[in-house]
Amino acid sequence: MRQTDGQRNLHLTSLSPIWRPPAVAPLDPATEVILRAVIDGKAKPPGSLGRIEELAIQLGMIRHPGEPRGEKAVLLVFAGDHGLVAEGVSQYPSDVTVAMVMTYLAGRASANAFAKANGIDVRVIDIGVASELPVRPGLIDAKVRMGTANAAREPAMTPEQAADALNRGMRIAIGEIKAGADILALGEMGIGNTASSALLAHRLAPASLGDCIGIGAGQDDAGMNRKRAAIEMAAGRSDASAPLDVLAEFGGLEIAGMAGAVLGAALQRRPVIVDGFISSVAALLATRLCPEARGYCVFAHRSAERGHDLVLKALDAKPLLDLGLRLGEGTGALLAVPLVRAAARLLTDVASLDDVLAGRI
Template sequence: MTADSQPVWQPPAIAALDPATEAGIRARIDGKAKPPGSLGRIEELALQLGQIRHPGEPRGDNAVLLIFAADHGLVEEGVSQFPAAVTVGMVMTYLAGRATANAFAAASRVEIRVVDSGVAAELPHHPQLIDAKIRLGTANAAREPAMTAQEAADALTRGARIAVGEIRNGADIVALGEMGIGNTASSALLLHRLAPADLDDCIGVGAGQDDIGMARKRAAIHKAAARSQATAPLDVLSEFGGLEIAMLAGAVLGAASQRRPVIVDGFITTAAALLAIRLCPEARGYCVFAHRSAERGHDIALAALDATPLLDLGLRLGEGTGAMLAVPLVRAAARLITDVADLQDVLAGNI
């Protein structure tokens, strides 16, 4: 590619969290009607939320789950035990309100939007479906680049715009989920190059594979990795990534540009967050990591981002299910700052 044909992608302006605000916010939390440090990790989360919204107050009442969906050409190589048609089936299940993500979102009072990033089928109109399709699934990354550089740039831009749009419509929290048969394979390739890490350590069972299936999956992923030596984030995305992963990364950047917390779900969304942070390191401070997935490779991704997740429940479904379970913790941390009385007021009887 010549210099004249480079894709047009401009990252949104993101302000890094200001370390100068930490002492004041921490003092405010320590001054609440409780022993300092008695709420453990929730106090650290409250500090992060306070810094994100400074000089305003943290809020968490309105949360939205964005489930980005797309198909992967790598499925042609047998990286999944399920056919690509399952992606369409699950999208329709989300829209019908019958998936695990819907149940967990309802339990946590979270609105859902499903984003067609690149499903390999035309989907019917639905009020909860955002049509942001770039193309009908990616190409087979074991044989050619998954997408063009311009398609990768366009997917990042659309993901950012979707997150910004939800925030402008009142979202205090943006939570991320995904659906795409074969996307653990693409995520393993991204993690391998962006962490970086040994490729075999990044490859897990995904939706479930027996020994024969895992051998086939490893072979396909190694074939893709051998095809390109890309290491620059945009190049890695276009060579190996999924369209939903690109839009997830864009959504991280969009939420950060609006100074809102973004809840990162499991392995695939963490790979997307890693991509976003490699593109714009300032976005790291806006990410809340929901849980530690049982999928192999997630610990590597978390370590690459120096991230300690809130929950460890052995989940590996995706869809944003772990993020939904973390939403009440984020809301509680915000209310620690805004709703809990100061100890001095308690002692003075000013309640």
């Protein structure tokens, strides 16, 4: 997998600790009216393609004044570790994060299989894995630090590190788009990241903390008791509510990277497909930092993870699929890519009814 020079050298550059929201252009409501008329005039009964028509209009608004395209899609899998794992919030140790990163790079994870089935490139980004990873083709070194600190007992990271992770995710997304990506999809890997996501959802939605805590990768009753206790300890330690402060207090680095990627896609006027609970929390963070970014997000699926519905409600989002998925890795986003491609083709390839009736086909 090819990396740009900028991506290969991300780890060499220290970014400014001062973070300001990027100047994302909001989608133009006037364009929506024009595109809806175009879709209604296609050679089909108005509204007969349901939500695909709405998706086509969104894609047209994103790429306006150009035409939407979906040929090249890239999955960005951000990987990072969480100090909260020390509190027993996961049934798996942090070593699994490294093992799964190696599995992605070997092309043998579920995300790789789904990506191959749909002709999608995969990039794996080390933004905060708590181990030094060997140089491997397809691995982008964007490490901010060796995992986050234990958020139950201290801030997960400094505000400067949080800003750095956002900027690195944004730069990676921009680099992929400049290299030809029409669609970005988000994925993640990080043992313990449902705990961090629950804390972010609690503060940023906002929502009841208990309603944001789910089983993650799987927990028995004792494990859930440990997870709830650790998350409650973290929430009680800090009353942070501003988006960047919430990120710094509770983590994680892969969530920050995905949020930055949302902002990078929006800056370049490209759609970004958001996966499940953790990716949606990243999108929520991005939109709390920069509300204009919301229009560039396509929500792939409704996760079975508790808390996802609350995050979707906070984002006023209706996902495309509901398949009972809760794996992460971007698997749901990968399954949604063909729908996004089809919606783009509806705008660009389908004849108008007037042309059909006049014999101009």
